[in-house]
Amino acid sequence: MGDEQRPRRPLLQISRIYAEEAAANSPRGREIIDRWPDADLVGVDSHWRIPELHGDERNVRRWVRIKSEALVLGEKKSLTVRPNGRSADFIAPSHSNGCAMACAYCYVPRRKGYSNPITVFTNIERIQAAIARHAAKLGPKTEPNQCDPDRWVYDLGENGDCSADALISDNVRDLVEQFRTLPNAKASFATKFVNRDLLDWDPAGSTRIRFSLMPAETAKLVDIRTSPIPERIAAIADFADAGYEVHLNFSPVIVEPGWLERWAELLDQIAEAVPARVRDRLAGEVIFLTHNEPLHEVNLGWHPRAEELLWRPELQEPKISQNGQTNVRYRWRDKRVYVADFLDLLARRAPWLRVRYAF
Template identity: 55%
Template sequence: MLHQKTIDDLLSIHQIYLEPDVTKYERGREILTKYPHAEHIEVESHWKIPELFGFEGSVDDWLWNKKNVLILGLKKGIVCRPNTRSSHWIAPSQSNGCTMSCSYCYVPRRKGFANPISIFVNIEQIMGHLRRHAERQGTKPEPDETDPEYWVYEIGENGDCSADAAICDNVKDLIGLYRELPNAKLTFATKFVNREMLSYDPQLKTRIRFSLMPHQMSRLVDVRTTPISERIAVMNDFHEAGYEVNVSFAPVIYYDGWLDDWHALFEEMNDVLNEQTKAQLATEIICLTHNDRLHEVNLGWHPKAEEVLWKPEIQQVKYSQTGQRNVRYKNNVKREMVTELVDAVKTQLPYCKIRYAF
């Protein structure tokens, strides 16, 4: 019997940082009522908390902040951004940050040194924008690689929606919204199994993407996440509950024996998934991108992971669209990794469509 990790294993809220207007919103009041014993610390902005954000923060408090701190604020820039891969649009975030602590996560590179969950309480404004945006798009004119029928909106770019859903109903409300929109569906990737979400009745208008990687590597770098076998084990249940269930093979990390471990993972999927789940399965394959500043931070709290994530001899500099200096595998290494993993998927998981691989 698998031990089901719950949100109580991840969160024990002792401090809530909140913007001044949070209590004007019903969602804000609901969350504050849920954690009656937490200390309230009023801040000007969810982005401006010196003891949490900025690389000058204390690395010793990294995991404590993840477990014990919650931030409540208002989403200011409510816009949809075009996307070209797993969705057509990036929706305005209903949250930012995460209680889990994957050592390769890009969000600390953007938001700062520690990134506990920030929940945005003006969910009605966010949903209103999304409804109007979808109405302006009209009927999707033709099938594409992202979806054969609907415009797809990514709602989990900056966090993990399954963990957010254990704090408040933002994600449940969004799933309900897209259930009603005739031309759109939502999507998000997750590394946390939240079985409460089985009751949300998405009616195939929500595509949940379970992030998977070999067990050995996940235990090292997927800190505070649901174990891989538990993620796979719940996929049939989520499909039966009305979700479109996909997977994300990401990040793909090079180490001795990496491909053999992926072969073993694919065999486990073949054994566990039922025919209905297999028939609608699709994946994305994404090789590791790392960051020199995050590498320095990680050395302070999880140096063992950096032994596999930071490999200068096979990595090269890659500047992001926002100008950040990242590193990724050298072209020849990455090309070989992608080719080998794509071939393995086609051979072992012939039912699984590959949406993209890079």
């Protein structure tokens, strides 16, 4: 049976909810608990410290099962808006942490530990208030930049995937509706999951959704539990027509034998599937692979085949990231060539696509 015929298991099959007391007793927390009335409810002191979920290397063999069946409810303590400057002007306070998907290259598990299922922050009103205060203090955006020419852009999904989060609670919808009312601000998030419920939200051009794309054969190996690439491509026009600003997030670009040919095929598929009226409104971002040795060691315990693509010491070198972590990236002299080759390919196969940045 081919992949297109094989029935897909639900992304979430919640059987246990871990909850801080204040989160469980909040209106949003009660809404979430009521959605899964048969799930066991387990009280915890802190969403950061749950031994059977976080920080235990032995969980690697249960990684995907934990992501499917466990859900955590907590309250967001730090409401700081942080500067970004690359894809967005700012990082908004997180409405969640963790993800139900299991992409082999994801940096989020490096922060909280291994399986890292979704944690929903139930004090959404305080998160929204922090964003509103910050945007009000900024005032109008007077100088265009690569993030946006007219409005301040706030990334909502730094530590997860908003499309998947929307399966659990109304946090993401509340944020999309809030940005509709902020004249100088715009929300943004990248996603690998097609959630068509978002098409009914009327974002009014104030939310940018960035569909993450890579060649389908590569995605089958490293994008675990995500929507298939053809499904993501098919959603582009629908989301643009529904009032979202749609961008294409080519990430991560993985150097492998025949990689440029695979990307050329993907770009042709996008051009064929997306009508010209939508193509002309798109923009793109290009991000080459960054990996991490501790994550590499974890991946060897559950998905070693992915590491054949991701862990390439003969091509990579250490680099300190903006948050101080030691990662590995393609050697900088070679990477300059890779980036130039990729941008040349884009110019030839997708001349209609404006590229905001590439690195």
